[in-house]
Amino acid sequence: MTRTIRIGTRGSTLALAQTATVAEQLESDDVKVELVTVETPGDRSSAPIAEIGIGVFTSALRDALADGTVDVAVHSYKDLPTKPDPRLSLAAVPPRVDPRDALVARDGLTLGELPPGSRVGTGAPRRVAQLQALGLGLEIVPIRGNVDTRIRKVTDGELDAVVLARAGLARLGRLGEITEVLDPIQVLPAPAQGALAVECRVDDVDTEHLLQSVVDDEATRVAVAAERALLAALEAGCNAPVGALADVVEDLDSDDRVVQRLSLRGVAAANWTADGDLSGTAVDLLRASATGDLTEGEQLGRAVAAELLELGAGVLSGPEQ
Numbered sequence: 343m344t345r346t347i348r349i350g351t352r353g354s355t356l357a358l359a360q361t362a363t364v365a366e367q368l369e370s371d372d373v374k375v376e377l378v379t380v381e382t383p384g385d386r387s388s389a390p391i392a393e394i395g396i397g398v399f400t401s402a403l404r405d406a407l408a409d410g411t412v413d414v415a416v417h418s419y420k421d422l423p424t425k426p427d428p429r430l431s432l433a434a435v436p437p438r439v440d441p442r443d444a445l446v447a448r449d450g451l452t453l454g455e456l457p458p459g460s461r462v463g464t465g466a467p468r469r470v471a472q473l474q475a476l477g478l479g480l481e482i483v484p485i486r487g488n489v490d491t492r493i494r495k496v497t498d499g500e501l502d503a504v505v506l507a508r509a510g511l512a513r514l515g516r517l518g519e520i521t522e523v524l525d526p527i528q529v530l531p532a533p534a535q536g537a538l539a540v541e542c543r544v545d546d547v548d549t550e551h552l553l554q555s556v557v558d559d560e561a562t563r564v565a566v567a568a569e570r571a572l573l574a575a576l577e578a579g580c581n582a583p584v585g586a587l588a589d590v591v592e593d594l595d596s597d598d599r600v601v602q603r604l605s606l607r608g609v610a611a612a613n614w615t616a617d618g619d620l621s622g623t624a625v626d627l628l629r630a631s632a633t634g635d636l637t638e639g640e641q642l643g644r645a646v647a648a649e650l651l652e653l654g655a656g657v658l659s660g661p662e663q
């Protein structure tokens with residue numbers, strides 16, 4: 343018997359490309375897939391994210407899922423609020439793509455090659471904080487809009503460079519426009535960057551099982567759980583100046599056997615103000631890291647967050663909390 347699953351997605355080119363990868367995984371002789379586009383306030387408004395609030399890209403989609411308009415919702419995981427939605431189950435996290443940030447600069451330049459005073463566009467406090475902290479004398483210009491709009495500001499000469507998620511460019515087939523992939527030692531990505539979150543209704547066990555068995559990727563789920571636990575423990579949202587990256591690494595146990603472990607690095611700006619404005623201020627970055635058992639991603643996230651809090655990352659509750 344064939345069943346049809348309606349997948350809800352935002353209508354941006356990026357969201358449609360992301361949702362297509364999940365649709366491909368789901369489709370089979372028994373499962374047909376129908377895409378349903380849901381418009382969100384984040385798509386309609388071009389105001390800064392800090393003003394339109396948390397969940398701007400995700401809550402309309404979640405409502406459409408909860409009320410039965412669609413059966414599955416696909417989100418950019420990093421855009422999801424850390425607070426779980428009791429109506430929904432986060433049934434699957436598909437394999438992640440490269441989570442690093444990328445620079446698209448004029449004339450093929452890298453960050454280090456941009457002269458002081460260069461205008462670099464980004465609206466994310468996490469990127470602003472880490473770019474300022476490099477001490478390159480860059481002028482950070484707040485921008486928003488889709489990938490196309492942002493890159494065009496460089497092509498048009500309005501900006502010298504923009505910083506974007508490499509994942510977004512990869513999904514749009516635009517990797518060729520990257521002039522430097524930023525090393526996580528300099529710029530840590532947002533928690534869960536490059537990962538998708540696939541949700542269904544909490545009582546829809548058939549769909550939940552299907553998503554778990556054909557879409558979910560264990561390694562990604564574990565890494566992202568650690569990064570998101572760090573973010574949640576700092577009581578910070580997707581718009582906070584917090585970066586985190588978990589990697590599966592090889593280590594030796596006490597008998598010198600190779601074992602896989604989870605390594606987590608975190609960064610937070612110490613002096614973030616409630617209005618989220620970091621531009622023009624000297625930024626003090628706090629860093630912490632730890633390695634833990636593969637099965638204990640969430641504990642690892644909380645432990646690294648606790649270290650960041652001890653270092654002074656205690657003022658992170660922003661406007662969206």
Ligand SMILES: NCc1[nH]cc(CCC(=O)O)c1CC(=O)O
Nearest residue numbers: 418421506507509510535536537
């Ligand atoms: N907040 C916007 C957003 N949400 C997800 C992505 C890209 C895909 C991803 O990081 O998973 C982007 C664009 C960007 O940060 O450049």
